[in-house]
Amino acid sequence: MKNHTSLTLPAEARNFEAILQRCEGAYSHNTLRGYRSDLEVFAGWCDRNGRDALPASPETIAAFVDAQIEQVTPSTLKRRVAAIKFAHRYGDHPDPTKSSEVLLAVRRAARRKPRRQKQAKGLTVGLLSKMIEHCPDTLAGLRDAAMISLGYDSLCRSCEVAAIKVEHLRPDTKGDWSLLVPRAKADQAGDGRIAWLSPLTADLVSGWLGATGMESGPLFRALHRRTLSDGPLDPTSIRRIIKRAARRSGVDPKMADRLSGHSMRVGAAQDMMVAGFDTLAIMQAGGWKTSHVLLRYVKNASTREVHAKRWVALT
Structure with missing residues (x-):
């Protein structure tokens, strides 16, 4: 698996990487690769905005969701919130994504954009x-x-x-x-x-x-x-x-x-x-x-x- 622990990554991203490496073997390569990509986005946003990514406060995650609304689909946002939840669970931190503030931010995102997902063309x-x-x-x-x-x-x-x-x-x-x-x-x-x-x-x-x-x-x-x-x-x-x-x-x-x-x-x-x-x-x-x-x-x-x-x- 590709090593992402380079010192050029933000410190928060290195913390996430340590958690992901700990989960190798328990989760599929594709699952961990997806979480890694989403967590790098979150860590980068936190670094640019002077916020802690791990552990993250509900206010930080809600602000991240609000900032992402115009950039990605609601399904992508839900996936990124799931990745943040995953990192906190296996980093032995309380889960901040259960907060009403985060849940309301995700609902705002869903209402701002249509929920219908693009589906691959069926090879009939x-x-x-x-x-x-x-x-x-x-x-x-x-x-x-x-x-x-x-x-x-x-x-x-x-x-x-x-x-x-x-x-x-x-x-x-x-x-x-x-x-x-x-x-x-x-x-x-x-x-x-x-x-x-x-x-x-x-x-x-x-x-x-x-x-x-x-x-x-x-x-x-x-x-x-x-x-x-x-x-x-x-x-x-x-x-x-x-x-x-x-x-x-x-x-x-x-x-x-x-x-x-x-x-x-x-x-x-x-x-x-x-x-x-x-x-x-x-x-x-x-x-x-x-x-x-x-x-x-x-x-x-x-x-x-x-x-x-x-x-x-x-x-």
């Missing part, structure tokens, strides 16, 4: 098919097609796709393939979940493995002059591959830009909803613990389907 089955069809017959093309198809089937986030190893694949004697998704955002204990792959995905993954000769280690890797790296693709690289595959298939560039590492997961959930699967089945397939986030993913697709059926019925 029609778009998926076009993207796979236009992947070139090269080593990189084989990897991209297999990765995108597997991400859709398994409803994985880009970070989860990056964590998949060859050992997590489970072909059986009947030719069916399943996949152990070893860890997810909502599965910090690493219990894992099983996802089943379509015959198309199984063929694409088998072709990728045959072309590379891989028998173990990260399933999807970077390529340097047609040579496989030892480590997995970074989630940011996966996002770029998805966007590139969309543009290559003739998708409007603006639509391609809306695709992200979540698009495979969003699109698969939307397709399942439109196909008539109930919420519990989709939650099980994607590893959701609650329906809140899932319903945000699928509500646009389900609303469109309801109206389409209404128009057919009324005409």
